[in-house]
Amino acid sequence: MSMLIALTVGVLFATGVFCLLRRCLMRLIIGLVLLGNAANLLVFSAGGLTTGVPAVIPSGETVAPAGAADPLPQALVLTAIVIGFGLIVFSITLIHRARAASGNDDVDAFIETDQL
Amino acid sequence: MSLFWPVLLIAAASALAAVIRLPERWRVLWALFPGAAFAWVVLSWPDVVGGGQLMATIPWFEELGATVDLRLDAYGGLMAGLVTGVGTLIIIYAAGYMEGSPGGSRLISLLLIFMAAMLGIVVADNLILLFVFWELTSITSYLLVGFSHEKLDSRKKALQALLVTGTGGLALLAGLVLLGIEAGSWQISEIIANADVVMASPHLHGIIVLILLGAFTKSAQFPFHFWLPNAMAAPTPVSAFLHSATMVKAGVFILGRFSPVFSGSEWWHGPVVIAGMVTLLVGAVLGLFQTDLKKILAYTTLAVLGMLTMLIGFGSDLALKSMLVFLIGHALYKAALFMVAGGIDHGAGTRDVWKLGGLRAIMPFTMVAGALAAFSKAGFPPFLGFIGKEYVYKTGTSLDHFAPIFTGAMLLGNMLMFALALKVGWYPFWSQPKEAARGHPHEGSWMMWLPPMVLAVLGLVFGFMTEWTGDTLVIPALAEITGTPMHEHLALWHGVTLPLILSLVTFAGGVMIYRAREYFWKKHDQVDSGPKVENAYDRLLAGTVKFAKRQTRAIQGGALSRYMFIVVGATATLLLWKFVRFQGWPELTWEGRLAPIPVIACIWVMAGAIAAALAQRRLVALLSMGVVGLGITALFVNFGAPDLAITQLLVDGLTVVLLLLVIYRLPPIRVEANKWVIRADAVLSAIMGGLIFALTLSAMQIHVIERVGDTLAQMSYVEAYGRNVVNVILVDFRALDTFGEIIVLAIAAIGVTALLSAKKERSPDED
Structure with a gap:
C-alpha cells in the first residue's frame, strides 16, 4: 500500500509543478491546489498508515484503543488544510485582481518590475 | 595613561x-x-x-x-x-x-x-x-x-x-x-x-x-x-x-x-x-x-x-x-x-x-x-x-x-x-x-x-x-x-x-x-589623452556592469515561468544530491495489504490530477480538481482520520465554488505554442514527482517506535478531558499553533477584502 500512496503523492506533485510552470493564471491556481493536496498527503502518510481506527477514546475508557491512528500528523494536516484554504482564497483574489489590473493572464507579461 | x-x-x-x-x-x-x-x-x-x-x-x-x-x-x-x-x-x-x-x-x-x-x-x-x-x-x-x-x-x-x-x-x-x-x-x-x-x-x-x-x-x-x-x-x-x-x-x-x-x-x-x-x-x-x-x-x-x-x-x-x-x-x-x-x-x-x-x-x-x-x-x-x-x-x-x-x-x-x-x-x-x-x-x-x-x-x-x-x-x-x-x-x-x-x-x-x-x-594635453592604466580600469568597470546586465537578463529576465523553472530545478537538484550522496534510494516494497477502497481512491486521485493538469477547458480542469479532493477525502476516511475527511470535503467544496464564481472572469485556458517548453516542463515535473515519490517512500519506511502522538493520546482524556485526540491536540496541546492559524486566516481575509475593495480606477483597463 505504501508504494501506491507514495506514487499518488508523486503524481500530485508532478502535476502540481507542471501547472505552476504554465504561463496561464488559471493553471496557477490549479497547481497550487494540487501541490497543497500533495503536501498534506505526504505529511499524513509519512508517519505510517493505520487502517480504520481513528484516535478517539471510547466512552468509559481513558486512553485511545490500541492500534489507533497517529493523531499528531492528523492535527498538523488539519491545520495545513485550513491554512492552505486561506492561501488559495487569497491567491484567487490576487490573480483575479492582477488580471483586472494588467488586462493580461500571461504571467510572463508581468515583467515591469524586473525589466532592466 | x-x-x-x-x-x-x-x-x-x-x-x-x-x-x-x-x-x-x-x-x-x-x-x-x-x-x-x-x-x-x-x-x-x-x-x-x-x-x-x-x-x-x-x-x-x-x-x-x-x-x-x-x-x-x-x-x-x-x-x-x-x-x-x-x-x-x-x-x-x-x-x-x-x-x-x-x-x-x-x-x-x-x-x-x-x-x-x-x-x-x-x-x-x-x-x-x-x-x-x-x-x-x-x-x-x-x-x-x-x-x-x-x-x-x-x-x-x-x-x-x-x-x-x-x-x-x-x-x-x-x-x-x-x-x-x-x-x-x-x-x-x-x-x-x-x-x-x-x-x-x-x-x-x-x-x-x-x-x-x-x-x-x-x-x-x-x-x-x-x-x-x-x-x-x-x-x-x-x-x-x-x-x-x-x-x-x-x-x-x-x-x-x-x-x-x-x-x-x-x-x-x-x-x-x-x-x-x-x-x-x-x-x-x-x-x-x-x-x-x-x-x-x-x-x-x-x-x-x-x-x-x-x-x-x-x-x-x-x-x-x-x-x-x-x-x-x-x-x-x-x-x-x-x-x-x-x-x-x-x-x-x-x-x-x-x-x-x-x-x-x-x-x-x-x-x-x-x-x-x-x-x-x-x-x-x-x-x-x-x-x-x-x-x-x-x-x-x-x-x-x-x-x-x-x-x-x-x-x-x-x-x-x-x-x-x-x-x-x-x-x-x-x-x-x-x-x-x-x-x-x-x-x-x-x-x-x-x-x-x-x-x-x-x-x-x-x-x-x-x-x-x-x-x-x-x-x-x-x-x-x-x-x-x-x-x-x-x-x-x-x-x-x-x-x-x-x-x-x-x-x-x-x-x-x-x-x-x-x-x-x-x-x-597630448600626454593626458595618451594611453594609460586608468583606461584599463575604466574598461574593467564598464565590462563588469555590462556583464552584470547580461547575466541579470539571462537568469532574471522577468518571465515568471522561467523563475519557477529555476526554483523547481534547483530544489530537484538538491533533493537528488541528497539521495545520491547521503541517503540512498528507498526499497521498492508494498508494505501493508492492498485493500480495494484505498487502491481505487489512489487511482481516482491520480487520474483527477492528470486530468486537471492537462484539461484544455476551464470547467473540466476545475471539476477534475474537485475530484482529486474527493479522492483524498476517501483516503482520509479509510486511514482513520474522520476529522480530516470532513475538513477536506468542506474546503474542497468551497474552493470549487469560489473558483466557479471567478472562472468566467478569466479568459479561457491558453495552451502554449512552444512544444519544447512543454516538454522541458514535463520532464522537470516528472523528475520532481519521482523524487517526491522516493522521499515519501523513504519516510514511510522509517518506523518510529515511540510516537509522540501516542503520548498525546494517553494524556488526552486524563489531562485535557477530551475524547477526540486530534481535536484535543488542536485546541489544547497545540493551542498556540491553532491561534497562529486563525491569525493567518484573518490576515488572508483582510488581504482579500483589501484587494477586492481596491480602487478600480487604478487599473489600466478602465483608463
Missing part, C-alpha cells in the same frame, strides 16, 4: 565636531584634540625608544582571534607622531581653508575620524584590528575625496579610489587571515618574533602576494597608481593629509612592519623593488607634464612612495634607514607644499601654472613656507631632504646587484623631483607676474600659512640637528623594523663621496629640467 586614549580622544572629537557646529572663527579649536594626542605621543616617546613598548588590550571576539591589542613601539610611534602632529596642523589649516565656504564642520569631523583610524593602523597589534582600521581609512578617504559630492567628477574619483583601495583591502584581509592561521597567532608582535614559522609555511608566497596587493593599492604603486592623482578632487587639506603625509603611507608602513617577517623571501624583494622603481619613474616623469599645482604634487608623491617602497624592498639596514629619513622628510615638506598650493589656490583663485606668477610680494608668508619646503624636497643642504637623498644614494651605490641601474633610477627620479619641487614652491612666487585668474590675489589668514611654515621649518631644524634627529627618531624606529638594537648615527656631512657627487649631478640636472618646464607643460 592608556594607549586607547589618543585614538578615542580623536574619535570623540570627530563625533563632537559633527554634532556641535562651532562658528567659523572657533573651529580651529578642534585642533586641540589631535594636539593633545600629539603631546601624549611625544611624552610617551622616552618609554618606547630603545626597544621599549606600551601595550593595552581589551577582549573582543577572542574565539576568532580578534582582540583589541594596541602596541606602541618606536616605529609605530614615529608614524603616530606624524599622524597626530601633521594632523593637528591640518585641522588648523582646514579651519582656515573652509572659511566662507559651507561644510567646514563636516570636513573637520571627517578628517578627525580618518585621523583616529590612521592612528589605529599604526598602533594596532592584532591582524584583524589592523584590517578594521585599514578599511576605515579607505571609507573615510572615499567620503573625503567625494567631499564636494554635488560634483559628478568628484563622486566618480572618490569611487575609483575606494574601488582600487577596497579591492586591495580584500586581498590584504585574505593575506592577513592566512598569515594569522599559518603563524598560529593573531598578534603582530608575536608573528614578527616568530618569523621562521611563517617562512616555513607552504602558503608563504600566497601570503606575500596578497599582502603586497593590499599595500600596493593603498600606497598607489604601479599599476594601481592612477587613483592617487585623481584623488586630488578632494579639498586641499585632505590631499595634504591623506594623500601625501599619512594614508598612502599606510601601505609603506605595513611593508616596513612585515619586512622582518618576509625579508628572507625572493617573492618579497623582487616585486617590492620593481613596483617601487617603476612607480618612482612613472610618477616623476608624468609629473613633468602637469600644469595643476596639486597634480604636480600628486605625481611627486607617487614618485616618493615608489622610492620608499623600493628602499624597503632592498631590505638592508642602510636601505631601511634611508627609507625612514626620506619618509620623515617627505611627510614634512609634502604636506607643507600641499598647504602652500592650497593657499595659492585660495589667494590667487587658481592652481594653473600658466596663470600663476609673481606672488612673492603678495603672499610673503606662504612664499617663505613654500620656499623652505621646496628646498627640503629639492634636497638642498642642510634640509632633512638633503640627508634623505644622501642616504638614498649611499644605499644605491652600495647595492650588491644592479647598483648602476637602481642608482640611475634614483638619480633620474630625484632630478625630476627637484624640478617639480621648484615648480610648486618657487615658480608661482618668483616668476614673472601674470594676470591672476580671478579676484585680487591676497595672503590667507594665519591659519593657512602658519601650519605649512611650521612643517617647513621643522624640515630645516631636523636637518640642522642631524645627530639628534638620528638618535631620537630614526635609529629607534629602525631598530624596531630590523629587530636588532642599533648604535649608528646620522650625519649631514660625509665628505666628498660618490653620493655627494650624485647630489651635485641631481642639482645640475634638476635645474636644467626646471628651465625646460614650459616645453613639458605644452605637451600636457
Whole structure:
C-alpha cells in the first residue's frame, strides 16, 4: 500500500509543478491546489498508515484503543488544510485582481518590475 | 595613561565636531584634540625608544582571534607622531581653508575620524584590528575625496579610489587571515618574533602576494597608481593629509612592519623593488607634464612612495634607514607644499601654472613656507631632504646587484623631483607676474600659512640637528623594523663621496629640467589623452556592469515561468544530491495489504490530477480538481482520520465554488505554442514527482517506535478531558499553533477584502 500512496503523492506533485510552470493564471491556481493536496498527503502518510481506527477514546475508557491512528500528523494536516484554504482564497483574489489590473493572464507579461 | 586614549580622544572629537557646529572663527579649536594626542605621543616617546613598548588590550571576539591589542613601539610611534602632529596642523589649516565656504564642520569631523583610524593602523597589534582600521581609512578617504559630492567628477574619483583601495583591502584581509592561521597567532608582535614559522609555511608566497596587493593599492604603486592623482578632487587639506603625509603611507608602513617577517623571501624583494622603481619613474616623469599645482604634487608623491617602497624592498639596514629619513622628510615638506598650493589656490583663485606668477610680494608668508619646503624636497643642504637623498644614494651605490641601474633610477627620479619641487614652491612666487585668474590675489589668514611654515621649518631644524634627529627618531624606529638594537648615527656631512657627487649631478640636472618646464607643460594635453592604466580600469568597470546586465537578463529576465523553472530545478537538484550522496534510494516494497477502497481512491486521485493538469477547458480542469479532493477525502476516511475527511470535503467544496464564481472572469485556458517548453516542463515535473515519490517512500519506511502522538493520546482524556485526540491536540496541546492559524486566516481575509475593495480606477483597463 505504501508504494501506491507514495506514487499518488508523486503524481500530485508532478502535476502540481507542471501547472505552476504554465504561463496561464488559471493553471496557477490549479497547481497550487494540487501541490497543497500533495503536501498534506505526504505529511499524513509519512508517519505510517493505520487502517480504520481513528484516535478517539471510547466512552468509559481513558486512553485511545490500541492500534489507533497517529493523531499528531492528523492535527498538523488539519491545520495545513485550513491554512492552505486561506492561501488559495487569497491567491484567487490576487490573480483575479492582477488580471483586472494588467488586462493580461500571461504571467510572463508581468515583467515591469524586473525589466532592466 | 592608556594607549586607547589618543585614538578615542580623536574619535570623540570627530563625533563632537559633527554634532556641535562651532562658528567659523572657533573651529580651529578642534585642533586641540589631535594636539593633545600629539603631546601624549611625544611624552610617551622616552618609554618606547630603545626597544621599549606600551601595550593595552581589551577582549573582543577572542574565539576568532580578534582582540583589541594596541602596541606602541618606536616605529609605530614615529608614524603616530606624524599622524597626530601633521594632523593637528591640518585641522588648523582646514579651519582656515573652509572659511566662507559651507561644510567646514563636516570636513573637520571627517578628517578627525580618518585621523583616529590612521592612528589605529599604526598602533594596532592584532591582524584583524589592523584590517578594521585599514578599511576605515579607505571609507573615510572615499567620503573625503567625494567631499564636494554635488560634483559628478568628484563622486566618480572618490569611487575609483575606494574601488582600487577596497579591492586591495580584500586581498590584504585574505593575506592577513592566512598569515594569522599559518603563524598560529593573531598578534603582530608575536608573528614578527616568530618569523621562521611563517617562512616555513607552504602558503608563504600566497601570503606575500596578497599582502603586497593590499599595500600596493593603498600606497598607489604601479599599476594601481592612477587613483592617487585623481584623488586630488578632494579639498586641499585632505590631499595634504591623506594623500601625501599619512594614508598612502599606510601601505609603506605595513611593508616596513612585515619586512622582518618576509625579508628572507625572493617573492618579497623582487616585486617590492620593481613596483617601487617603476612607480618612482612613472610618477616623476608624468609629473613633468602637469600644469595643476596639486597634480604636480600628486605625481611627486607617487614618485616618493615608489622610492620608499623600493628602499624597503632592498631590505638592508642602510636601505631601511634611508627609507625612514626620506619618509620623515617627505611627510614634512609634502604636506607643507600641499598647504602652500592650497593657499595659492585660495589667494590667487587658481592652481594653473600658466596663470600663476609673481606672488612673492603678495603672499610673503606662504612664499617663505613654500620656499623652505621646496628646498627640503629639492634636497638642498642642510634640509632633512638633503640627508634623505644622501642616504638614498649611499644605499644605491652600495647595492650588491644592479647598483648602476637602481642608482640611475634614483638619480633620474630625484632630478625630476627637484624640478617639480621648484615648480610648486618657487615658480608661482618668483616668476614673472601674470594676470591672476580671478579676484585680487591676497595672503590667507594665519591659519593657512602658519601650519605649512611650521612643517617647513621643522624640515630645516631636523636637518640642522642631524645627530639628534638620528638618535631620537630614526635609529629607534629602525631598530624596531630590523629587530636588532642599533648604535649608528646620522650625519649631514660625509665628505666628498660618490653620493655627494650624485647630489651635485641631481642639482645640475634638476635645474636644467626646471628651465625646460614650459616645453613639458605644452605637451600636457597630448600626454593626458595618451594611453594609460586608468583606461584599463575604466574598461574593467564598464565590462563588469555590462556583464552584470547580461547575466541579470539571462537568469532574471522577468518571465515568471522561467523563475519557477529555476526554483523547481534547483530544489530537484538538491533533493537528488541528497539521495545520491547521503541517503540512498528507498526499497521498492508494498508494505501493508492492498485493500480495494484505498487502491481505487489512489487511482481516482491520480487520474483527477492528470486530468486537471492537462484539461484544455476551464470547467473540466476545475471539476477534475474537485475530484482529486474527493479522492483524498476517501483516503482520509479509510486511514482513520474522520476529522480530516470532513475538513477536506468542506474546503474542497468551497474552493470549487469560489473558483466557479471567478472562472468566467478569466479568459479561457491558453495552451502554449512552444512544444519544447512543454516538454522541458514535463520532464522537470516528472523528475520532481519521482523524487517526491522516493522521499515519501523513504519516510514511510522509517518506523518510529515511540510516537509522540501516542503520548498525546494517553494524556488526552486524563489531562485535557477530551475524547477526540486530534481535536484535543488542536485546541489544547497545540493551542498556540491553532491561534497562529486563525491569525493567518484573518490576515488572508483582510488581504482579500483589501484587494477586492481596491480602487478600480487604478487599473489600466478602465483608463
